[in-house]
Amino acid sequence: MRLLIMGPQGVGKGTQAALLSKHYGIPAISTGDIFRYNLKNQTPLGKEAQAYIDKGELVPDELTNKIVKDRLAMDDAKNGWILDGYPRNASQVAALDAMLAELGTPLDAVVALTADHDVLMERMMKRAQIEGRSDDNPETIAKRLDVYAKETAPLLDTYKSRGVLHEFDGSGDIDAIQATIVAELGE
Numbered sequence: 001m002r003l004l005i006m007g008p009q010g011v012g013k014g015t016q017a018a019l020l021s022k023h024y025g026i027p028a029i030s031t032g033d034i035f036r037y038n039l040k041n042q043t044p045l046g047k048e049a050q051a052y053i054d055k056g057e058l059v060p061d062e063l064t065n066k067i068v069k070d071r072l073a074m075d076d077a078k079n080g081w082i083l084d085g086y087p088r089n090a091s092q093v094a095a096l097d098a099m100l101a102e103l104g105t106p107l108d109a110v111v112a113l114t115a116d117h118d119v120l121m122e123r124m125m126k127r128a129q130i131e132g133r134s135d136d137n138p139e140t141i142a143k144r145l146d147v148y149a150k151e152t153a154p155l156l157d158t159y160k161s162r163g164v165l166h167e168f169d170g171s172g173d174i175d176a177i178q179a180t181i182v183a184e185l186g187e
């Protein structure tokens with residue numbers, strides 16, 4: 001199973017990706033997590049990405065596409081994966097299409113989670129207090145939601161027109177949402 005999980009920040013993508021990963025026995029790959037790991041360890045990649053992440057902007061495509069390509073080539077990704085937080089713009093969609101063509105594997109489904117703006121802001125502020133992420137402050141959160149609306153939300157139409165989009169309300173109970181997704185995607 002090869003899946004994308006999409007939706008605005010705070011909608012619960014990471015939580016649902018972790019549950020889907022467990023259910024299908026495939027790795028959940030979060031570009032945000034990969035960047036945060038590199039930031040924490042101050043690797044060359046982390047240093048290059050830091051300024052963008054701190055401002056709530058997208059890290060340049062060239063850098064981002066490469067980390068995804070390298071990650072999808074790893075052994076544990078042979079039988080499937082869930083990508084969380086990628087692709088985020090049209091050029092990343094094209095890059096992913098090229099990676100899939102090269103690997104000779106199709107994309108099975110795109111899981112899109114939706115929620116009201118107020119629910120998202122509230123969840124992100126709560127997460128900021130718990131996790132202390134450097135990019136979880138009101139200005140950066142607003143910037144990230146803005147980038148999502150402008151660059152990422154239009155991609156849902158792209159995947160809808162390809163017939164792979166499945167949309168779910170992300171504001172309810174976590175386990176109930178998970179059950180609905182699995183019922184729709186199949187065991």
Ligand code: AMP
Nearest residue numbers: 031032052053057058059064085086088
């Ligand atoms: P996230 O945890 O997915 O919200 O990602 C945190 C930050 O990492 C984003 O605000 C971006 O700066 C960067 N990032 C994560 N995924 C991508 C991506 N696909 N393209 C560009 N930047 C990304």
